[in-house]
Amino acid sequence: xxxxxxxxxxxxxxxxxxxxxxxxxxxxxxxxxxxxxxxxxxxxxxxxxxxxxxxxxxxxxxxxxxxxxxxxxxxxxxxxxxxxxxxxxxxxxxxxxxxxxxxxxxxxxxxxxxxxxxxxxxxxxxxxxxxxxxxxxxxxxxxxxxxxxxxxxxxxxxxxxxxxxxxxxxxxxxxxxxxxxxxxxx
Amino acid sequence: xxxxxxxxxxxxxxxxxxxxxxxxxxxxxxxxxxxxxxxxxxxxxxxxxxxxxxxxxxxxxxxxxxxxxxxxxxxxxxxxxxxxxxxxxxxxxxxxxxxxxxxxxxxxxxxxxxxxxxxxxxxxxxxxxxxxxxxxxxxxxxxxxxxxxxxxxxxxxxxxxxxxxxxxxxxxxxxxxxxxxxxxxxxxxxxxxxxxxxxxxxxxxxxxxxxxxxxxxxxxxxxxxxxxxxxxxxxxxxxxxxxxxxxxxxxxxxxxxxxxxxxxxxxxxxxxxxxxxxxxxxxxxxxxxxxxxxxxxxxxxxxxxxxxxxxxxxxxxxxxxxxxxxxxxxxxxxxxxxxxxxxxxxxxxxxxxxxxxxxxxxxxxxxxxxxxxxxxxxxxxxxxxxxxxxxxxxxxxxxxxxxxxxxxxxxxxxxxxxxxxxxxxxxxxxxxxxxxxx
Numbered sequence: 086x087x088x089x090x091x092x093x094x095x096x097x098x099x100x101x102x103x104x105x106x107x108x109x110x111x112x113x114x115x116x117x118x119x120x121x122x123x124x125x126x127x128x129x130x131x132x133x134x135x136x137x138x139x140x141x142x143x144x145x146x147x148x149x150x151x152x153x154x155x156x157x158x159x160x161x162x163x164x165x166x167x168x169x170x171x172x173x174x175x176x177x178x179x180x181x182x183x184x185x186x187x188x189x190x191x192x193x194x195x196x197x198x199x200x201x202x203x204x205x206x207x208x209x210x211x212x213x214x215x216x217x218x219x220x221x222x223x224x225x226x227x228x229x230x231x232x233x234x235x236x237x238x239x240x241x242x243x244x245x246x247x248x249x250x251x252x253x254x255x256x257x258x259x260x261x262x263x264x265x266x267x268x269x270x271x
Numbered sequence: 272x273x274x275x276x277x278x279x280x281x282x283x284x285x286x287x288x289x290x291x292x293x294x295x296x297x298x299x300x301x302x303x304x305x306x307x308x309x310x311x312x313x314x315x316x317x318x319x320x321x322x323x324x325x326x327x328x329x330x331x332x333x334x335x336x337x338x339x340x341x342x343x344x345x346x347x348x349x350x351x352x353x354x355x356x357x358x359x360x361x362x363x364x365x366x367x368x369x370x371x372x373x374x375x376x377x378x379x380x381x382x383x384x385x386x387x388x389x390x391x392x393x394x395x396x397x398x399x400x401x402x403x404x405x406x407x408x409x410x411x412x413x414x415x416x417x418x419x420x421x422x423x424x425x426x427x428x429x430x431x432x433x434x435x436x437x438x439x440x441x442x443x444x445x446x447x448x449x450x451x452x453x454x455x456x457x458x459x460x461x462x463x464x465x466x467x468x469x470x471x472x473x474x475x476x477x478x479x480x481x482x483x484x485x486x487x488x489x490x491x492x493x494x495x496x497x498x499x500x501x502x503x504x505x506x507x508x509x510x511x512x513x514x515x516x517x518x519x520x521x522x523x524x525x526x527x528x529x530x531x532x533x534x535x536x537x538x539x540x541x542x543x544x545x546x547x548x549x550x551x552x553x554x555x556x557x558x559x560x561x562x563x564x565x566x567x568x569x570x571x572x573x574x575x576x577x578x579x580x581x582x583x584x585x586x587x588x589x590x591x592x593x594x595x596x597x598x599x600x601x602x603x604x605x606x607x608x609x610x611x612x613x614x615x616x617x618x619x620x621x622x623x624x625x626x627x628x629x630x631x632x633x634x635x636x637x638x639x640x641x642x643x644x645x646x647x648x649x650x651x652x653x654x655x656x657x658x659x660x661x662x663x664x665x666x667x668x669x670x671x672x673x674x675x676x677x678x679x680x681x682x683x684x685x686x687x688x689x690x691x692x693x694x695x696x697x698x699x700x701x702x703x704x705x706x707x708x709x
Contacts, residue, residue: 132397132440134354134480140462141445145404166462179464179625182404182446194405198366199568199615200526200601237448237619238366239405242526242599243275243533252407 114157117147118165126165136166140176144183153184181236189225189232191270193217194249195258198238204245205259210235212260213248216267230270274373275533279550283509285497285520286490287536290377296412298419301380307425309496313388314433318349321392325495327503329510329518334360334451334488335567335597337585340495346475347393347483355395356484358460359386359492361402361409362444362451365567366619368599370522371489373534375402375409378493379416385492387426387437388499393485396436400489401456403444413441448623452671453486455625466625467671490522510584511540517584521598525551528558528604539584546583547602558604562688566596568616569676572683608703609688610695613680614642620677631674634665638677645692648700655685655692 118126125146129139143166147158159173166173177183184192195210210233214220217231225232241247244256248266255266274291278284289295295304313321326341347355359382363371374382386398402410417439421427430437442460444450450459454468457479478484498506510518517539523546526532530552537546547553547560554560563578564570571593573581581591588595603612621635638661644650662678669675685692694702 132438135461137462138460138480141459142443144445145443168462176462176464180404180445180447197615198619199612200367202615203527203601203603203607203612236405237622238364240363240372240403241369242367242601243369243524245526245532249405249407254405254407 114155114161116161117150117158118143118161122146122150137168140166140168140173141180144173144177148183153187187225189219190230191232191250193231193233194236194239195233196237196239196241196245196247197235198242200238200242201245201247206246208260209246209248209258209263212263213267216263274377276531279535281541281545281550282536283520283538284536286374286378286381286493286522287534290373290534292377295378296376296416298380298416298423301378305500306380307384307431309499310384310387310425311431313391313499314431314435318392318394321388321499324503325392325498328498328506329503329515330491330494330498330506331517331585332488333490333494333521333597335365335569337595340487340491343475343485343487344389344393346473347395347485349394351483354397354480354482355393356479356482357386357390357393357395357398358453358456358479358484358486359389359398359400359489360451360453360456360486361400361406361413361489362456363406363489363597364403364448364451365569365597365599366616367524367526367564367567367601368597369524369526370534370598372406372409374489374493374522375406375413379409379412380420381493381496382413382489383416383420383426383439385495386439387430388495389485389487389492390437390439391430391435395485396438398437398439399442399460399479400439401442401444401450401460403450404446410441410443417441447625448619449625449671449673452673455671456486457484464625466627467673469670494519509538511582514540514582514584514586516586517595521583521595523583523598523600525600525602527602528555528560528607529553529602530555537583540587541583543581543583543587544579547578551602554602554604558606560602561605561607562603562609564593564601564603564680565598566594567599568601568619569672569679570594570596571679572613572687574687606703608646608701609684609691610642610646611701611703613684614639614646616680617642617677620673624673624677628669628674630665630668631677634661634674635677637661638665638681642681645695646701648695648698650692650696652693652696654696655689658685 143162147154160170163170163173197206213233219226219233239247246258248255248258294300322344330340331337390398426437426439428436447465449455450465452467455465459465474484507518520536523535563573573593577591585595617639621639624631624635626632665674665678
């Protein structure tokens with residue numbers, strides 16, 4: 086049985102968050118888990134037998150509020166959940182949906198795995214790259230508005246090509262529909 | 272109803288009856304459609320009797336492995352003094368599969384009811400529904416349904432006034448195919464990297480948080496209320512007379528080059544040829560079917576001779592050299608390059624490998640490199656042996672089966688479409704791309 090004592094090396098009851106330390110962009114880190122967010126996390130903690138189990142939800146809260154997860158935010162999460170920053174970073178880097186860097190205001194994920202691929206998904210990805218002026222996958226447009234990536238199977242294969250724009254899930258996208266979809270974004 | 276299109280007369284609608292019916296999403300509408308009657312009935316029964324009915328029904332896991340559900344539940348020992356957990360696997364990420372998504376979007380309370388019955392049957396007070404992070408709409412609907420059911424006292428500390436605690440919580444994943452593997456899912460739920468665990472210990476002995484745990488797929492749990500309402504015999508009758516090992520209705524997700532992609536619900540043993548040409552409308556105009564991957568991208572690829580003579584149940588697919596898997600049916604037509612699509616599948620597995628086993632980490636990466644090289648017209652005849660040797664080293668040698676899953680389409684491809692591989696190698700370019708450019 087994996088008790089908390091046996092999870093060796095990942096717990097740090099008194100790890101301090103040092104202001105701007107580790108913050109890649111030189112701005113001071115405003116804590117996320119205060120006020121309403123702290124209450125939400127406390128409520129979540131009642132659902133699980135360990136604090137660690139709330140790590141994924143806590144990281145989601147950070148990303149929802151800040152758009153990405155900085156090293157300073159990882160340190161804060163670690164402090165709140167009694168985990169080392171290194172452990173938190175290990176988890177953040179495992180999951181593809183957590184952003185370790187700022188991304189465009191609209192983060193566009195185009196599914197190009199085989200079921201969508203045989204329906205022309207690569208043309209959809211190319212259309213997004215062209216119309217957002219990103220040019221390349223994973224590169225944010227000069228105006229900071231768009232980042233386009235290819236994503237592995239979004240689980241909506243019957244509605245090729247599914248595209249996620251931030252949390253919006255759009256079905257049956259074709260290259261022709263791309264300009265209108267982008268126009269709708271403010 | 273039906274979603275995205277009206278049901279076909281040859282479908283048997285049990286799980287998908289209310290797909291597309293907006294009124295079925297909320298609690299009031301769900302109750303009007305017979306919701307939570309089975310849970311009430313279940314909570315008045317002995318847990319062992321529920322397990323017995325599910326065993327008798329022949330229900331098998333709908334996530335891919337097809338393990339008998341009642342038997343799995345019976346591994347959970349009552350009265351062992353430990354907290355038990357039920358985990359509902361809603362990480363649906365096997366390419367080609369999108370059935371659990373529709374169950375959660377249209378009938379979220381059906382899943383909660385199945386989760387509550389399952390929890391009670393295995394002596395669990397807590398059920399976690401682990402939903403992949405990309406499923407934003409299913410997540411919202413499941414969370415709203417959990418709030419409704421909790422506020423109405425259906426679940427919670429005093430479920431349906433029986434004094435029994437059944438908590439159901441939704442847990443959001445963060446982008447990792449491997450977290451659909453049950454032991455990886457438990458690690459992820461615990462706040463860890465989603466690396467699969469070595470078995471034994473099996474989850475029923477030491478699962479999530481080190482406690483006895485059962486993991487069931489969304490569709491499996493959603494079928495349970497129907498079995499309790501209508502009886503094991505009713506469910507068993509949905510099968511072909513000569514095969515009692517596969518029972519019930521099955522949701523099939525159909526995608527790729529097909530006239531009517533979508534979800535279909537048919538009885539076990541339905542003829543695959545009728546399914547593909549009649550229900551799904553055959554290939555797109557002017558095209559012919561070339562290949563079918565019947566059970567999600569991890570199962571062997573069928574040629575049309577195999578597919579058109581297959582019966583749609585666990586055994587029927589095995590007889591024809593493939594597997595039912597998650598019933599995510601990917602159809603590929605004659606305009607597609609098999610080499611390109613197999614290379615793309617290999618890339619998927621290379622991207623999704625958790626990288627803890629060498630055979631998988633290296634094997635998926637090298638398979639992808641070689642497949643993409645062949646696709647680009649830079650392959651050699653020696654690549655066949657190299658791919659098959661790598662494939663052998665990737666099969667049956669790792670903690671989980673992701674590695675095997677990457678080797679499967681490559682081996683099928685070389686066996687059944689060797690001519691397409693050779694055309695790339697001898698012609699030094701992709702013949703499909705060349706034809707399209709001409």
